[in-house]
Amino acid sequence: MLQGGARAPSVEACRHFRTAGDLVSVKLSRRVAATILMTVVSVLAVGASAQAAPRIVGGSEVPAGGFPWQVALVDAAAPVEGQFCGGTLISPTRVLTAAHCVTDTAPADIAVVANRPTLSDQTVGTAATVSAISVNPDADAYAGVPRNDLALLLLSGPVPNAKPIAITGAQGGSDDSLWAVGKTLSVSGWGALHDPGPFGAVYTADTLRFTTVDRLSDSACTDAYGSSFRTTDMFCASSPGRDSCYGDSGGPIIAPTVASPDPANPADYRLVGVVSWGEGCAQPGFPGVYTRLAAPALRAYATAPNPPIAPTITSPPTITGNPVVGETLSCGPATFSAPPQSTDTFWYTVDVNSPLPYPTAIPDATSATYTLTVADTGLLIACVQHAAYPNADLYAESDLLGPIATSGTPEMPLGAEGQSVLLSYQLAAVTSQLSTLQAQVAGLQAQQQDTAALQAKLKAARAQAAKLRKQLKASRKALKAAKRKAAAKRKRARRAALRAVAHRRA
Missing domain, CATH: 2.60.40.2700 (Immunoglobulin-like)
Incomplete structure (x- = not known):
């Protein structure tokens, strides 16, 4: 995740684990089975070679109770291991994220995890459902790198104990000084902890992490990315060895409003940007790129009372x-x-x-x-x-x-994905048996009956479930590696198909 920063898994340019450029493959893998855990890596062209990758590199775990506005976007069928992007609570019922994280995604496919800094600890926090998705009408996830990269998730109900953060004021106002060139900003997420390179394994964070990066001048960003960088809707930030990375896309980059901010107090910060894209993670000369929330049009969209709802x-x-x-x-x-x-x-x-x-x-x-x-x-x-x-x-x-x-x-x-699907179904079946046995044990304990036989069955079921989880993890790891290696070929194949049918976008 943060190597000093956080982003989403790479879409080649985008920093999230959900496929943003290769939508066909994502839809396929998501429908194979409702219980399949998210395993796809996003792939977006980044102009010349820029790659949008989500993660936090060079950072540390958020202090207890810190950054309560940060949420995780997860596959609704896999709330623990299905995290693919980040987001920010800007009201108890509204999450701001990156457009490339949710383009062509149905609300039912996403859950928003709030107040759960450690994703595997499901005893705390909330997994909220999404009632509607709004994608910024000016967003373009297929323009080489994401442009005007904003989207809003409208939740089915308010997040309990929500602590939303305020968006920075419009450009030209007093808030400009908070994120001026040279200012130190904080970025957070559950993304990759390092730059995996083109074929390396991706290790993500289970516990929310953050890092600090310095705002760079627009000219420095242009020097790094050429015409892919646009001052109208982007800014960049970087520090040696620190960055956002794969899986951090859509998450917040914030500026303090006081000298000694309290990480648990949203009033001590302003939301100045959204993790969007970059070349690798913490690569020298290639800063992370963020959606510029102070841009008048982007701020107007993010704060609109009735944003346009995306078709599904x-x-x-x-x-x-x-x-x-x-x-x-x-x-x-x-x-x-x-x-x-x-x-x-x-x-x-x-x-x-x-x-x-x-x-x-x-x-x-x-x-x-x-x-x-x-x-x-x-x-x-x-x-x-x-x-x-x-x-x-x-x-x-x-x-x-x-x-x-x-x-x-x-x-x-059965290929790699088929094996992953089969193991997922087997794990679901064993988990169901485990739940039944646990209920039977509880009933017998209440009646003060002998539970030795059922406890033995329960132990065996747990062992079988653990074994299947291990096999599934290995299968998913192999599948991710295969999909990363095939990403470039999938992209070329899809573009060839789009050209053949005269699609409007590459």
Whole structure:
């Protein structure tokens, strides 16, 4: 997480663990099973080579009770290990985060964890549900690096004991001095603790961390990132060995308002930015880049009483037909919460027998039907429906079908992701059995009956659950490594498909 700073996992430029650029793959992995823990790494192009990565590098754990405005965005199906971005409570019912963290994401897929500095300690804090997502209409997660990178999460109810933080005043006001060039700012999150490099393992924090970084001049940021950096909606900050990193995206960067601020008192700070992107983590010459909340348009959006609600996918497309060479498959329509300006369809395949299975767009497969060819033999296939909106693009993806056979329908072999899914289901089943046995033990204890036999079963179930958790952890680690290595290829494949169907964005 903080190597002195915090960001989200890398989208190549973005700092979060959720796929922001490769939406197709994210949707796929999230729908494989409701119990699957989040394992995808975000991938966004960062212009020349800038990579948005979320994390805190070079920092330390937040003091007890500190930074109570910081929240974690987690996969609703995996509230402990599914953390992918950060956010900031700006009211008891509203969270400010980065647009690239939640673009093309349904409210039901996210939970907001508040007042829980150690994510694995579920005895404290709250996991709040999200009723609606608002993405800044000016945000662009596909412009190389994220621009105007803001989004709001509207919660289903107020967070208990909430301590929201105030947003800095508009540019040109007295608050400008709080985050002027050279000022020391604090950034926090649960992101990566170090820069993993292109293929290294990512080690994230279980307990909230923070670090301090110094505000840099806009000219220094331009020297580092060229035209990718924009003074209209970005600023940057850096200190040697300290930075935000993968998983910290969407989290806060704050400025103190008093000489000796109390980390537990939001009145002693102002929220001046949101973790957005950067080249690696704590890399010399490449500072972290943050959304500039003092920019008038961005501040107006963040404080709007009725922000625009982003459209969502209400149901994915479905494939009908027999996965056999020569047969024609049909991609049933997806549905969306609001009518799109236009829609189009494309298809892709996945080779599950490859050591690095990744989606490959099928050239010229741009209609709602596709006839399988010999070249598709042994592959899995899926269709994607793209819905275009004035300021958003949704990609609704079907489940994978296959593998494609020359005749009949053979059983699908399990690759790394399939093994992770199977282990997830097995763990869920054992956990359910464990809960049942625990309830039986409690009942017998109340009746003062002999519980030795059930205790033995309970111990065995716990051992089995521990073993499966260990296997699942290893499987997820292998899957993450494979997906990181395949990220660049997935991005090229997706862009090729988008060009083929004349998508508006790369």
